Amino acid sequence: MPEQVITDRLLRSWLRCKRRAWLDRHGDQAQRLWTSHRALALSAQLASFQTLLPQKPGRGEAACAAAAPGVVGLRLHGLGPGGLALQAHPALLERVAGPSVWGEHAYQPVLGRQGRHLTREHRLVLMLWGRLLAERQRAPVPQALALAGAGRGLERQRLPLGGGLQRQLDEALERLAVDLDRPEPPPLVADRKKCVLCSWRGICDQEASRQGHLSEVSGIGGRRREMLLEHGITSLAELAASDPAALAEALAVHGEQHREVAAELVAQARVQASARPERRHGAPSPALPELASAPGVLLYDIESDPDARDDFLHGFVAVPRLASADPSLAWPRQADPGWRYQPLLALQEHGEARLWLRLRRLLARYPAWPLLHYGETEAIALLRLARRQGAQEGEIAALRGRLLDVHARLRRSWRLPVSSYGLKAVAGWLGFRWSQAGVDGARCLLWWRQWRRDGGTARLRRIFTYNRDDNLATWAVVRWLLDQDA
Ligand code: SF4
Known part of the structure; x- marks a missing residue:
């Protein structure tokens, strides 16, 4: 595949973390770690698909031409904004009333949704599939289908593929292309809780530790990190060297609860910087x-x-x-x-x-x-x-x-x-x-x-x-x- 092709997988990665998409394209593939989450997501998706269409789906263009109720393995190509080459591989196509290039039937894309709600990632990926499918079948794809659960608990959610979503997709594809062209990887994602799901976590954890990234301090998520950055504290070492009382005053503008945690964050950063455990002042002993x-x-x-x-x-x-x-x-x-x-x-x-x-x-x-x-x-x-x-x-x-x-x-x-x-x-x-x-x-x-x-x-x-x-x-x-x- 030529380097400049943008795939649905890259789009998915980018919507989760910009650095991830960059690493997918330019990173050393040997550094990737196996993650169970993808396998879990695929097995849940398969269970949803098997409930929707109990018979085995057909494969590729021949199955579309033969009006199979479900089709997998159809690779789609097309052009995006500014002539970007696009490629996608929908998880499943479901037959709907036509007409299309294949006869009196057409198809709509289907995906298995993880989590309780349809996210931006689901919407834009379905939009990309719908757009490329419309070109291939030479018929519009007015909606897509997202599934969750299986058996009697199967949930079906229809997603209209309208103009607003088209614009959002174009904008995302343009920005993705720019990010992929960067000579260096984008920074670590702000909320590093997401990283447990990512196959690049090994090298990103090393990078976070090397930088003394604020997310390394227990108790600091994306939002608190932003606040600390706003107040000029950019690393674990700087947090450890901060004056807790001054930090409490500074963080109080974001709400009283942040004033209260300031001393705790500084104390935790100091313990991490020193690599030595510390008994809390006045802690009950014995602990058990x-x-x-x-x-x-x-x-x-x-x-x-x-x-x-x-x-x-x-x-x-x-x-x-x-x-x-x-x-x-x-x-x-x-x-x-x-x-x-x-x-x-x-x-x-x-x-x-x-x-x-x-x-x-x-x-x-x-x-x-x-x-x-x-x-x-x-x-x-x-x-x-x-x-x-x-x-x-x-x-x-x-x-x-x-x-x-x-x-x-x-x-x-x-x-x-x-x-x-x-x-x-x-x-x-x-x-x-x-x-x-x-x-x-x-x-x-x-x-x-x-x-x-x-x-x-x-x-x-x-x-x-x-x-x-x-x-x-x-x-x-x-x-x-x-x-x-x-
Ligand atoms: S491990 Fe985290 S920061 Fe690194 S690419 Fe994955 S999501 Fe992004």
Whole structure:
């Protein structure tokens, strides 16, 4: 493909992050990292398409001429503003009433929507597909279709491909072409939360760290970064060197809540710049007093499919207290392969009542053992489940009393030299290594969806290993907190 051709994939990348499109074209492809998100998006899209058109779609121009109800694999070409060469590859074409160059039928483009709403990215990509398809079929494409979900939950959203969208597309294509011609990559995206989904995150993380990019400071997103830039603070080092009181005054013009966080941002930047953890002033010690007399603890981690609102796995690791009169030797130093891992799979077709019964039985086997989890998800999910299943107030209160959020306790007592207080970053900083390299929640979710579709014990084993490792990573944080208090 000649360099100057602009594809729908480049447009998609550019709408997410200008740097990403530039790297797609000029970057060293060997530096790209595999990302589960694309595979997840494609598998969700496929499920939507299979609900819309249960029969296998035809392929290419021959299928269009044969009036196939659905067509994939049609590559479209055309010219954009200023003679830009365009190329696109619609995910699916659906047959509609004609006429067109192929007879008494025509086609409209279809895509699978990720997320709850149709975004600018979806609209402009559908517009590009519609425009090039209109040229190919020599008939207008007045609307496109966006799908979400599958089965009985399939949502269909029609998008009129009108003049306003045409203009937006032309403008985007012109700006994209200019950005691609730049000799240097555009700057890192302002809101770096997006980067977890991007295959260029490896080199961009290195670049952010090299620059001391403000997004490296935990607690700084796109909006706060802009405010700091406005006040002349451009890097982590400059933030660390700032006067907290002066910064609080400066940020107060953006709202009282920003005045309040100024000192915290400076303190966090200082800890990161020094690479040394710092106990918060007046922090309670010990951080986990519940462990002083506990007979053992249950580490607890849930794996979820957020789109399906499905907590599909509740995993527990039982850590018994050691038989030692010395409190400093009461808990194991290292994860022990003998610790029992108990995964409870929550299959929706088995119903929630059965899951609740199994959870209650498991928890009853370990009376008075605190449930240690990292982040609020587990507590929210378990308490909601208990309520839905009609648990009495006394049982809910007892459950709430057993749940102990290690992340909250860590944040209450410590500042760490990490750019995020997520489990991966914190346990990684402590030297914990996941046994399956490069696996994250998205990859686990992908395995889960594949297992639901095709089965396979190896996939299930990988999901369990990942969940067990998350529990052991939580233990690494607990152990560190215990050591600091000792
Ligand atoms: S990792 Fe982030 S900054 Fe880098 S290209 Fe991807 S989205 Fe843009």
